[in-house]
Amino acid sequence: MNMKKATQLALGIVTGVGGFFDIGNLATSAQAGASFRLQLLWALALGTILVIFLIEMSGRFAAVSGKALPDAIREHFGFGFWLVPFLVLTLVHVLVLASEIGGICFALHLLTGLRPAVWALPVAILVWLFLWRSIFSTIENSTSLLGLLALGFVVAAVQHHPPSGELLAGMLPSLPHHDPAKYWLIAVSILGSVMAPYLFYFYSSGAVEDKWDSSYVGVNRGIAFLGMGFGSLIAFAAIVVAALVLAPRGIEVDDYHQAAMMLTDAFPFWGFILFAAIMAIACLGAGIEVSLSMAYTTAQTFGWNWGEDLNPREDARFCLVYTGAIFLSSLLILFGIDPLKLTLFTMAISAFVLPFVAIPFLLLMNDRKLLKEHANGWISNTVAAFLLVLSIVLAVVTIPLVFLGGS
Amino acid sequence: MTGEKWIANGVPTSFVKTTWQSAREDLEQTAQDAAQSKARPAVRESLRDLISQTRAAGSSLRQAAEANDRPGAQLQAGRLAALRQQFEAWKKSVGPP
Amino acid sequence: MKRLDLFRDVLDKQVTDREKTKMGRVDGLVLELREGQPPRVVSIEMGFVVLARRLHPRLADWFLRLRRRVHVRKQACYSVPWSRVLDVSPFCVQLDVEAAETPAFDWECWLRDHVIAHLPGVAK
Numbered sequence: 001m002n003m004k005k006a007t008q009l010a011l012g013i014v015t016g017v018g019g020f021f022d023i024g025n026l027a028t029s030a031q032a033g034a035s036f037r038l039q040l041l042w043a044l045a046l047g048t049i050l051v052i053f054l055i056e057m058s059g060r061f062a063a064v065s066g067k068a069l070p071d072a073i074r075e076h077f078g079f080g081f082w083l084v085p086f087l088v089l090t091l092v093h094v095l096v097l098a099s100e101i102g103g104i105c106f107a108l109h110l111l112t113g114l115r116p117a118v119w120a121l122p123v124a125i126l127v128w129l130f131l132w133r134s135i136f137s138t139i140e141n142s143t144s145l146l147g148l149l150a151l152g153f154v155v156a157a158v159q160h161h162p163p164s165g166e167l168l169a170g171m172l173p174s175l176p177h178h179d180p181a182k183y184w185l186i187a188v189s190i191l192g193s194v195m196a197p198y199l200f201y202f203y204s205s206g207a208v209e210d211k212w213d214s215s216y217v218g219v220n221r222g223i224a225f226l227g228m229g230f231g232s233l234i235a236f237a238a239i240v241v242a243a244l245v246l247a248p249r250g251i252e253v254d255d256y257h258q259a260a261m262m263l264t265d266a267f268p269f270w271g272f273i274l275f276a277a278i279m280a281i282a283c284l285g286a287g288i289e290v291s292l293s294m295a296y297t298t299a300q301t302f303g304w305n306w307g308e309d310l311n312p313r314e315d316a317r318f319c320l321v322y323t324g325a326i327f328l329s330s331l332l333i334l335f336g337i338d339p340l341k342l343t344l345f346t347m348a349i350s351a352f353v354l355p356f357v358a359i360p361f362l363l364l365m366n367d368r369k370l371l372k373e374h375a376n377g378w379i380s381n382t383v384a385a386f387l388l389v390l391s392i393v394l395a396v397v398t399i400p401l402v403f404l405g406g407s
Numbered sequence: 408m409t410g411e412k413w414i415a416n417g418v419p420t421s422f423v424k425t426t427w428q429s430a431r432e433d434l435e436q437t438a439q440d441a442a443q444s445k446a447r448p449a450v451r452e453s454l455r456d457l458i459s460q461t462r463a464a465g466s467s468l469r470q471a472a473e474a475n476d477r478p479g480a481q482l483q484a485g486r487l488a489a490l491r492q493q494f495e496a497w498k499k500s501v502g503p504p
Numbered sequence: 505m506k507r508l509d510l511f512r513d514v515l516d517k518q519v520t521d522r523e524k525t526k527m528g529r530v531d532g533l534v535l536e537l538r539e540g541q542p543p544r545v546v547s548i549e550m551g552f553v554v555l556a557r558r559l560h561p562r563l564a565d566w567f568l569r570l571r572r573r574v575h576v577r578k579q580a581c582y583s584v585p586w587s588r589v590l591d592v593s594p595f596c597v598q599l600d601v602e603a604a605e606t607p608a609f610d611w612e613c614w615l616r617d618h619v620i621a622h623l624p625g626v627a628k
Binding site: 067071079132304305313 | 515516517
């Protein structure tokens, strides 16, 4: 592997780690730890393994075919088939974007005392400016490097000395001792937050932006396994911290205010500020990605010119999509929707739509004409089959769980 | 916990205010639910009592934080901790819903 | 003579112009039915109304009614004669046109001239 690829691999791993954590992980991890201590670690582990494979497949697909997912799916399956996943994906994009913007607004509320809704428009403009003025690599690298701040959770978790017996027990699925509906709803939400549809769709467009070709298949594998793998450690750490700080005090996370104190045991003076900083940066990075993802998906669906590196003069419709998405999503926060409730609802919906958005993708991964020798082998296909079954199960149980276990 | 952390300089005063605000809303909701529930009057009475004491302690905590009164805040934080234990005991005595 | 699978290789394919600028997608195909001879591809069609028609004819009517109120394009459907197709590759259908001069770019140009031009910091 030459220098350039090695650098891309290293950067990709760092980006994967720094970019992994977003509002969905934060909200679901805090809830899981506070209400069920370490019992739900298995859900995170399962989601991580599956998302590693999803990301690997997505990157491999883009590198070998030279096309991003929405592009290839419309072309291959036709507009009629793609329409439903497209609409569903767009809806989820808007909800996730609103949740991320809500996260940034709440973090600013923590630091300034001003209501989150006050921050909605300024934050929207900030996110928009990032997209308007930067090129793809700058965005990816800067927000993800700052996102490494989230490793603070890992430091805090280590400081709390989690009991190893309980840690190991949590990695295996177990039945809850109380509140089963809430338990399973959080489990489903964790899966939805880790296997976020925007994540693997965005990744394929990113690979095309970075002009990957078949020679990047190895780099891609490294990024998927190490980047996502290490990134998920942050979410694990967040569950551990919530379990050891909030649960013993009987604090359940019904509100972001309760989660905000998570780091104050490990870092008595800075913990509060650190939490707010992590929240703001993680959500900013994710918010930018989701907006881009929506623009990529829409532009590719209709065949418009697209690319973050292009001057807005050259891809006006592409820019219009992310602009519209950002301001539409920010309206939800402006009108005072509870950011935590929105996030949890969105995570559940993400889990619900997984079959619609994953099935076309998994089918394409077996197209030998397109991918030649890089089409799915038996390992990837076994995981894909499992993923398919799981996604259908999720789609069936999510809505009932939302009514039974949620608020 | 908020009180404890404010005393230790871990959280800003504005945070105490906003946390108390949302906590108070939750308390009001619980009080409403309790009033409408079909539980025995004695049970509802004891819960209502707990809620009003919590309301008073929380409000005093917020005032103490605003006045930068650490000993006062310590007192209220202690009261809230004790009330929480009473609430846990009450929950156990009532049994699952 | 090269075999062309219309559904697989042409329909829904990315359309580009001479300089490989992305213009849109092949939303529809128009075939001519001839007596005693195989059908012939006359043109490719691009436009939302074509997509709407693929889903349901009523949807296309509704879309046309909407267009009467708000329209930037001179025509709802951009029809390109098959003779203008330069090449059909696995990546795109390349046309012998210039994107900016076609109706496919009407919205793109309008946005560029009326919105983007007025926003600050366009040059990167």
